[in-house]
Amino acid sequence: MEHLPVLLIVVPLMAAPLCVLIRQPTLVMGFALVVIWSCPLMAATLLQRVLADGTISYAIGGWPAPYGIEYRVDALNAFVLLFVSSLGAAVLSYAPRSIAREIPQSKHHLFVTSYLLCLTGLMGMTITGDLFNVFVFLEISSLSSYALISLGRHRRALTAAFQYLILGTVGATFILIGIGLLYQMTGTLNMADMAERLRDVTGVRTVLVAFAFLSVGLALKMALFPLHLWLPDAYAFAPSAVTAFIAATSTKVSVYVLLRFVFSVFGVGFAFDTLGLDRILLPLALVGIFVASTVAIFQQNIKRMLAYSSVAQVGYMVLGISFASVNGLTASIVHMFNHALMKGGLFMAMGCIAFRLGSVDLDRMRGIGRTMPVTMALWVVGGLGLIGIPVTAGFISKWYLIMAALEQDRWVVAALVLVSSLLALVYILRVVEVAYFQEPAEGDAHVTEAPMSLLVPTGLVIGATLFFGLQTSWSAGVARVAAESLLGLSR
Amino acid sequence: MTTVTILRVVTKILMPYILLFGLYVQFHGDFGPGGGFQAGVIFAAGIILYALVYGLNSAIRIAPPVVLESLFALGVLIFAGTGVATMLMGGHFLDYNALSPHDPIHGQHWGLMAVEFGVGMAVASGMTLIYFAFAGRERVR
Numbered sequence: 001m002e003h004l005p006v007l008l009i010v011v012p013l014m015a016a017p018l019c020v021l022i023r024q025p026t027l028v029m030g031f032a033l034v035v036i037w038s039c040p041l042m043a044a045t046l047l048q049r050v051l052a053d054g055t056i057s058y059a060i061g062g063w064p065a066p067y068g069i070e071y072r073v074d075a076l077n078a079f080v081l082l083f084v085s086s087l088g089a090a091v092l093s094y095a096p097r098s099i100a101r102e103i104p105q106s107k108h109h110l111f112v113t114s115y116l117l118c119l120t121g122l123m124g125m126t127i128t129g130d131l132f133n134v135f136v137f138l139e140i141s142s143l144s145s146y147a148l149i150s151l152g153r154h155r156r157a158l159t160a161a162f163q164y165l166i167l168g169t170v171g172a173t174f175i176l177i178g179i180g181l182l183y184q185m186t187g188t189l190n191m192a193d194m195a196e197r198l199r200d201v202t203g204v205r206t207v208l209v210a211f212a213f214l215s216v217g218l219a220l221k222m223a224l225f226p227l228h229l230w231l232p233d234a235y236a237f238a239p240s241a242v243t244a245f246i247a248a249t250s251t252k253v254s255v256y257v258l259l260r261f262v263f264s265v266f267g268v269g270f271a272f273d274t275l276g277l278d279r280i281l282l283p284l285a286l287v288g289i290f291v292a293s294t295v296a297i298f299q300q301n302i303k304r305m306l307a308y309s310s311v312a313q314v315g316y317m318v319l320g321i322s323f324a325s326v327n328g329l330t331a332s333i334v335h336m337f338n339h340a341l342m343k344g345g346l347f348m349a350m351g352c353i354a355f356r357l358g359s360v361d362l363d364r365m366r367g368i369g370r371t372m373p374v375t376m377a378l379w380v381v382g383g384l385g386l387i388g389i390p391v392t393a394g395f396i397s398k399w400y401l402i403m404a405a406l407e408q409d410r411w412v413v414a415a416l417v418l419v420s421s422l423l424a425l426v427y428i429l430r431v432v433e434v435a436y437f438q439e440p441a442e443g444d445a446h447v448t449e450a451p452m453s454l455l456v457p458t459g460l461v462i463g464a465t466l467f468f469g470l471q472t473s474w475s476a477g478v479a480r481v482a483a484e485s486l487l488g489l490s491r
Numbered sequence: 492m493t494t495v496t497i498l499r500v501v502t503k504i505l506m507p508y509i510l511l512f513g514l515y516v517q518f519h520g521d522f523g524p525g526g527g528f529q530a531g532v533i534f535a536a537g538i539i540l541y542a543l544v545y546g547l548n549s550a551i552r553i554a555p556p557v558v559l560e561s562l563f564a565l566g567v568l569i570f571a572g573t574g575v576a577t578m579l580m581g582g583h584f585l586d587y588n589a590l591s592p593h594d595p596i597h598g599q600h601w602g603l604m605a606v607e608f609g610v611g612m613a614v615a616s617g618m619t620l621i622y623f624a625f626a627g628r629e630r631v632r
């Protein structure tokens with residue numbers, strides 16, 4: 001099983017072209033489901049082995065580490081790999097019924113191909129220990145996600161995808177420029193090797209510029225306020241399954257790459273003590289949380305509302321990073337996981353609603369708590385998680401975040417995190433009020449519950465947010481191990 | 492109309508050489524400048540030239556998009572499949588040495604050949620598909 005790190009990438013990568021060759025929609029979907037469920041199994045095995053025996057390194061092509069491409073698995077990326085692949089598999093299990101309604105059948109095999117390629121790209125960015133390889137996989141995931149978003153039923157899906165393409169390409173170019181400058185300064189592309197060599201050239205302006213390009217590029221890809229403008233349209237107009245998948249995975253992987261660059265390549269000392277990264281991340285995160293949550297309150301399209309809420313949630317992750325402490329990073333990492341579950345589940349529930357109503361407008365959702373009780377109950381549980389109610393996974397993230405703020409005596413920040421939860425409360429309650437306390441519209445009174453093939457995957461993901469809200473030793477435990485290794489406190 | 496005749500005749504004369512040169516760059520790539528990507532582009536340029544002069548429909552007849560799509564996928568599969576083959580023969584992913592246990596240099600040679608062939612195939616069909624997509628928007632699905 002020494003090949004496990006590369007198999008995790010190669011299996012979905014090879015399945016994608018096979019889907020093009022198979023073509024027949026039902027066969028393609030069955031094949032893709034078998035393949036995609038093997039990914040979380042492999043990722044779980046990797047995580048288990050990393051926690052037991054420490055970092056795993058795999059040399060592609062048999063070329064040893066600083067020269068060849070190295071795949072390097074530690075607690076942090078094994079954890080990210082596990083939840084990205086699990087959410088990818090859960091959403092694809094949900095996809096067949098949902099895309100049957102939203103995507104023309106002649107494009108189903110291409111949908112599955114792009115989906116598998118997108119997952120390959122996201123997992124590749126996570127697992128690799130090579131800077132240029134990060135860029136290659138970033139392009140694979142980005143290009144396939146543009147294609148996925150453009151499959152949306154509404155014509156505006158095309159402009160949304162195009163807008164994302166332009167901004168995403170700007171972000172990717174910035175990242176490539178940053179990597180190029182770093183390569184110029186150090187002559188290596190291997191992350192571990194580069195971290196060693198960067199110590200000799202810390203003060204050089206080229207390195208500073210590289211850092212600036214990388215952080216701005218990644219901020220664009222992760223939709224950190226004020227670089228989030230591509231996200232609301234992309235999420236609102238993509239097909240339901242695509243929104244659920246991308247919202248659950250894509251921005252988290254960018255946050256992971258930022259963590260990797262800041263802590264493993266540049267080092268805490270350079271990023272925070274020399275440059276003062278926290279002084280820019282902290283205000284951006286806080287302003288982002290408040291602005292995006294406020295904008296979310298005024299949305300009529302509920303998918304767009306959840307998209308703005310995603311921008312706010314990225315703010316929480318970045319806020320955790322800006323503390324540069326064990327608790328702060330634990331909060332960030334565990335929130336990547338928790339938010340993937342909550343937002344994935346919420347968008348899946350929105351897909352159920354779109355499946356029955358053909359619309360995700362707040363007006364149409366009147367009385368839906370009575371006509372689609374299970375879907376709406378799942379939605380509310382996911383929404384409570386976004387607010388951070390105890391017993392849900394979202395509470396765990398906020399708990400660590402507030403602890404991290406308090407241990408650095410940042411009372412104001414802690415208070416602002418609490419106040420911001422009230423904004424989430426407002427936008428969630430607004431939907432609850434319409435769904436439960438208003439009469440269904442004339443035309444929508446006959447609407448029935450979504451089919452089981454949609455409800456079961458949604459229920460599993462939402463159920464997981466409750467499970468990991470109670471059983472925190474695993475998620476927060478792994479996140480803490482990862483945070484400690486990022487800060488160089490262990491191993 | 493005379494210019495069109497000239498174009499048609501010149502294209503007919505040039506086509507075989509363009510395709511042949513594409514194959515040359517492909518298979519001579521490990522001794523001289525070239526490789527799968529360049530070869531694929533040259534090969535696709537030949538087909539695109541044909542499409543420009545003889546019209547999209549004729550080009551689609553010699554290179555149907557369905558076939559191109561499959562070749563595109565097959566090219567990626569050849570590349571990744573070479574990597575899987577090296578793993579099955581006991582090496583790491585894409586460790587060509589494993590392909591020939593007796594002579595690693597040969598292994599490297601064969602591995603690169605196979606991989607570059609995949610690249611050439613994917614690039615040639617990909618480039619042609621991109622051209623078809625731009626040239627005949629509704630016609631190519």
